[in-house]
Amino acid sequence: MCLAVPAKIIETDGQQAIVEIGGLRKQASIVLLPEAVTGDYVLLHAGFAISMIDKKEALETLLLFEELAPPGGRPGLSGPGPEDGDLGLKETPAADDE
Amino acid sequence: MNNLPVLSYLDEFRASGPAGRLLDRLHRRPERPVRIMEVCGTHTMAISRHGIRQASPAWLRLISGPGCPVCVTSNYDIDSFIEMSLLPGVIAASFGDMLKVPGTRMGLGGARARGARVEIVYSTLDALRLARENPDCKVIFFGVGFETTAPTVAAAIAAARQSGASNFFVYSAHKLVPPALSALCRMPGLAVDAFLCPGHVSAIIGADPYRPLAERGIPCVISGFETVDILQSLNMILDQLDSGDCRVEVEYARGVRPGGNPAALEMMNSVFAPCDAGWRGLGTIPASGLTIREEFAAHDAARVFAVDASYSREPAGCICGAILTGQKIPPDCRRFARTCTPDHPVGPCMVSSEGTCAAYYQYEFQD
Numbered sequence: 001m002c003l004a005v006p007a008k009i010i011e012t013d014g015q016q017a018i019v020e021i022g023g024l025r026k027q028a029s030i031v032l033l034p035e036a037v038t039g040d041y042v043l044l045h046a047g048f049a050i051s052m053i054d055k056k057e058a059l060e061t062l063l064l065f066e067e068l069a070p071p072g073g074r075p076g077l078s079g080p081g082p083e084d085g086d087l088g089l090k091e092t093p094a095a096d097d098e
Numbered sequence: 099m100n101n102l103p104v105l106s107y108l109d110e111f112r113a114s115g116p117a118g119r120l121l122d123r124l125h126r127r128p129e130r131p132v133r134i135m136e137v138c139g140t141h142t143m144a145i146s147r148h149g150i151r152q153a154s155p156a157w158l159r160l161i162s163g164p165g166c167p168v169c170v171t172s173n174y175d176i177d178s179f180i181e182m183s184l185l186p187g188v189i190a191a192s193f194g195d196m197l198k199v200p201g202t203r204m205g206l207g208g209a210r211a212r213g214a215r216v217e218i219v220y221s222t223l224d225a226l227r228l229a230r231e232n233p234d235c236k237v238i239f240f241g242v243g244f245e246t247t248a249p250t251v252a253a254a255i256a257a258a259r260q261s262g263a264s265n266f267f268v269y270s271a272h273k274l275v276p277p278a279l280s281a282l283c284r285m286p287g288l289a290v291d292a293f294l295c296p297g298h299v300s301a302i303i304g305a306d307p308y309r310p311l312a313e314r315g316i317p318c319v320i321s322g323f324e325t326v327d328i329l330q331s332l333n334m335i336l337d338q339l340d341s342g343d344c345r346v347e348v349e350y351a352r353g354v355r356p357g358g359n360p361a362a363l364e365m366m367n368s369v370f371a372p373c374d375a376g377w378r379g380l381g382t383i384p385a386s387g388l389t390i391r392e393e394f395a396a397h398d399a400a401r402v403f404a405v406d407a408s409y410s411r412e413p414a415g416c417i418c419g420a421i422l423t424g425q426k427i428p429p430d431c432r433r434f435a436r437t438c439t440p441d442h443p444v445g446p447c448m449v450s451s452e453g454t455c456a457a458y459y460q461y462e463f464q465d
């Protein structure tokens with residue numbers, strides 16, 4: 001019941017927002033997360049954004065998992081990336097990510 | 099722009115590569131009996147579905163606690179809400195999870211068959227919309243859920259008061275997780291060495307409320323929901339037990355701030371006040387529930403609608419209570435898979451998609 005899914009804020013209008021989840025757009029409330037702005041990733045629960053997703057923390061966790069992955073095997077990232085298996089996770093987070 | 103990879107925050111964490119290594123780490127640890135309790139239905143399902151219990155070393159026991167809000171809701175609350183749904187002019191609105199839960203005399207589905215208007219909603223705002231669209235009816239929403247959900251219900255009550263939706267009511271059966279964990283630890287004979295703490299409850303409440311448990315020597319790790327998250331959290335717990343340094347740690351740092359979500363907490367606390375609450379399996383726990391504050395009394399179904407559910411009792415032969423406290427597992431129940439199946443559930447632990455009996459039946463049971 002406490003399920004929450006990652007969603008991207010597409011636009012906000014007061015306490016309302018349009019969010020995108022897996023390519024689908026829907027209405028959501030940001031009354032519980034007033035700091036959310038366009039472009040943020042949030043956790044969406046029962047139509048409400050309840051928490052910001054922290055990109056730096058996400059990358060650090062992935063990096064940790066990547067270090068644990070079998071050598072030469074698929075690291076913690078799926079999807080497009082450099083050929084050598086290092087998917088660029090080790091790049092320092094850019095300043096404009098804040 | 100930056101040169102960071104684009105993340106979906108889902109697929110990346112589902113890559114299976116690191117899982118094997120994390121599992122190896124578990125197996126290389128010194129053997130000794132350890133019992134770790136998860137207290138979130140989503141963790142319960144993930145542990146069953148991905149075979150984490152079977153893949154873990156035999157000395158490590160993963161047990162389910164009171165992590166499914168539907169399951170811990172007492173029959174008294176279910177029966178009270180059903181009685182309300184049968185009152186004339188009422189629209190009973192609920193999350194879908196509650197529909198099939200059997201009450202003492204009937205479930206919400208049964209009430210519907212008797213003419214009650216029961217509407218399943220995805221969000222509390224949908225329930226509020228129902229109230230606006232049906233000004234001649236009284237819409238009563240069944241407020242079931244932990245700290246993750248309670249702020250969304252509070253937001254709907256606050257919006258109802260602000261917009262003058264005087265036909266919107268909530269029957270609040272909300273429960274708070276940390277008081278239940280403390281109560282569990284005080285139960286005689288219950289041996290839990292550590293808690294795998296719920297990710298989305300903690301997104302609201304943060305890490306602090308678990309601190310008293312850690313101070314009593316019980317590691318608490320707030321975990322994400324993917325296989326790698328759970329395996330990593332188990333290793334973090336065992337690291338703590340090995341070092342003897344028991345703390346609250348956040349594995350799910352991408353979704354949980356140490357201080358939680360202050361705006362959501364403020365919303366929850368402005369509408370609700372803590373109250374004693376009856377939990378299935380745990381009995382009454384002080385300050386473990388949420389009641390609607392006086393200022394919002396006009397929207398409080400428990401104050402507005404007088405119903406009698408004194409006939410309530412628990413289903414015969416069902417050991418959900420012992421399962422919710424980790425004292426028994428579903429195969430210990432004589433009805434499990436015999437007279438109690440997802441198609442013909444006897445207790446809520448088999449009904450709810452996140453119930454421990456349903457998880458065992460679906461993923462860990464062979465005929």
Ligand code: SF4
Binds near residue numbers: 438
């Ligand atoms: S198997 Fe059915 S009857 Fe037994 S504890 Fe689970 S829900 Fe209750």
